[in-house]
Amino acid sequence: MWFVTGSSVTLFRRMMKQVSNNLIQYKRTGWRWLAGSFLCLVTSVAWAQTNTTGEELINRCGVVEHERILQQRNPDRLRQLTELNRLIQQAEANGKFLRQAVDETVYRIPVVVHVVHSNASNTIGGINNVNISDEQILSQIQVLNEDYRRKQGTNGYNTSAIGADARIEFFLATTDPAGNPTTGITRHYYAQKSSFNVFNDDVLLSQIAYWPSNRYLNIWVTKVDTYIGYTQFPAVADTLRGLPASSNEFTDGSIIDYRYFGKKTGTVSSSSLYALGRTATHEIGHWLGLFHTWGDGNGCAEDYVADTPLTDDRSDVSQLITCKQTYSTCVAGRQTRDLIEDYMNYWPDACMNLFTAGQVARMRLVLTLSPRRAQLLKSVSSPLTGTEVLTINVYPNPTTTNPYVDVQLKGFQTFSVDLFDATGRQLRTNTYTDYPSTSVSLSVAGLATGVYIVRVKTGRELASKRLLIQ
Numbered sequence: 094m095w096f097v098t099g100s101s102v103t104l105f106r107r108m109m110k111q112v113s114n115n116l117i118q119y120k121r122t123g124w125r126w127l128a129g130s131f132l133c134l135v136t137s138v139a140w141a142q143t144n145t146t147g148e149e150l151i152n153r154c155g156v157v158e159h160e161r162i163l164q165q166r167n168p169d170r171l172r173q174l175t176e177l178n179r180l181i182q183q184a185e186a187n188g189k190f191l192r193q194a195v196d197e198t199v200y201r202i203p204v205v206v207h208v209v210h211s212n213a214s215n216t217i218g219g220i221n222n223v224n225i226s227d228e229q230i231l232s233q234i235q236v237l238n239e240d241y242r243r244k245q246g247t248n249g250y251n252t253s254a255i256g257a258d259a260r261i262e263f264f265l266a267t268t269d270p271a272g273n274p275t276t277g278i279t280r281h282y283y284a285q286k287s288s289f290n291v292f293n294d295d296v297l298l299s300q301i302a303y304w305p306s307n308r309y310l311n312i313w314v315t316k317v318d319t320y321i322g323y324t325q326f327p328a329v330a331d332t333l334r335g336l337p338a339s340s341n342e343f344t345d346g347s348i349i350d351y352r353y354f355g356k357k358t359g360t361v362s363s364s365s366l367y368a369l370g371r372t373a374t375h376e377i378g379h380w381l382g383l384f385h386t387w388g389d390g391n392g393c394a395e396d397y398v399a400d401t402p403l404t405d406d407r408s409d410v411s412q413l414i415t416c417k418q419t420y421s422t423c424v425a426g427r428q429t430r431d432l433i434e435d436y437m438n439y440w441p442d443a444c445m446n447l448f449t450a451g452q453v454a455r456m457r458l459v460l461t462l463s464p465r466r467a468q469l470l471k472s473v474s475s476p477l478t479g480t481e482v483l484t485i486n487v488y489p490n491p492t493t494t495n496p497y498v499d500v501q502l503k504g505f506q507t508f509s510v511d512l513f514d515a516t517g518r519q520l521r522t523n524t525y526t527d528y529p530s531t532s533v534s535l536s537v538a539g540l541a542t543g544v545y546i547v548r549v550k551t552g553r554e555l556a557s558k559r560l561l562i563q
């Protein structure tokens with residue numbers, strides 16, 4: 094159960110306090126060693142509680158705790174992160190930062206969403222069902238593209254002078270690791286566990302479902318204990334400057350609680366604070382090498398981004414339930430405005446709409462400097478890269494199972510995929526909002542053998558194919 098009450102709160106607080114104390118101890122003893130490294134440690138850990146209106150407050154992000162575990166597992170990891178950070182700073186010093194500012198290349202990231210649930214009936218969608226619907230997943234991809242493209246007319250748009258379009262797009266993978274067509278969504282019934290924790294279940298989730306992290310961004314959606322999401326920072330691999338092999342490629346990705354994945358549709362999440370899909374925006378920011386704006390540590394720490402102001406520690410979510418402006422006192426004698434609209438904060442989803450130009454430059458450098466990210470970009474052979482004119486393909490055809498429909502179009506568009514019988518009666522319709530070229534699965538369950546028409550319709554174009562069901 095997510096909501097912690099009564100004596101379990103006390104127990105939980107005591108447990109978290111212990112964790113917090115351990116971290117303080119660790120930081121104190123290791124501070125000199127950690128100075129200048131990619132990673133800082135948080136010293137305050139928030140816990141589940143409610144505000145006066147009963148709204149559920151939860152730990153926004155477990156990335157700092159999670160990173161600590163990864164470093165315990167792999168003693169070389171800190172050195173790898175430090176090396177990556179050094180490379181980024183070197184690249185910035187060499188002027189790559191400036192070149193990035195005029196580099197208009199759009200990076201496209203193939204995503205696989207692994208839904209891991211303990212719902213024996215395997216029903217998809219509905220209230221409190223970890224096995225969330227395709228529609229819910231698609232709404233998350235849409236939010237990512239709005240936010241990372243600073244898209245006009247959406248929640249992801251801003252007019253901030255320091256805001257920037259990250260020029261990074263996300264799409265559900267159309268080809269699986271074996272080269273077969275896929276919807277980019279995998280579903281896994283796992284009876285042994287109904288929820289997973291930040292401390293050690295990432296390996297288990299990876300054993301249940303994993304696609305190579307140098308070709309896909311893996312996102313595991315399940316019920317998560319304590320935190321609503323966590324992510325592994327990128328690292329430098331063994332091929333660079335003789336560093337040892339990274340041991341954590343199998344847990345490279347984001348793990349996000351099902352209640353906060355995608356836009357609230359009235360069927361999944363009861364949260365009003367985290368209902369706009371910004372948990373994934375934030376977590377993937379970590380996947381691309383960004384820190385919280387307070388730099389972790391005790392706050393006022395370095396996030397290695399020049400245009401984000403120093404910020405007091407804002408990791409206590411109980412303070413962050415509205416978009417009320419706050420100020421930090423990191424600079425002696427002066428208050429500075431917190432960037433409450435930055436995605437790398439803990440403020441509620443509705444407050445957020447900003448990546449700064451510095452954050453964008455850092456994410457884009459990580460995509461080219463961190464080997465697994467760079468390999469991923471190279472691996473995007475983009476079977477569906479987009480076309481000037483709408484084209485579709487349906488296969489297998491003839492078919493005995495649900496066929497795939499390849500939809501290739503220009504840029505991002507809203508389109509429907511419809512199925513008609515030979516008399517023109519509409520049997521199926523699915524709408525994809527503001528979506529790039531993709532491959533989708535079309536359900537033909539329960540239909541008689543015969544000839545059908547598959548139609549794809551955008552705002553200005555239409556394409557049809559005949560489909561034979563056997």
Ligand SMILES: [Zn+2]
Nearest residue numbers: 154155156375
């Ligand atoms: Zn975070």
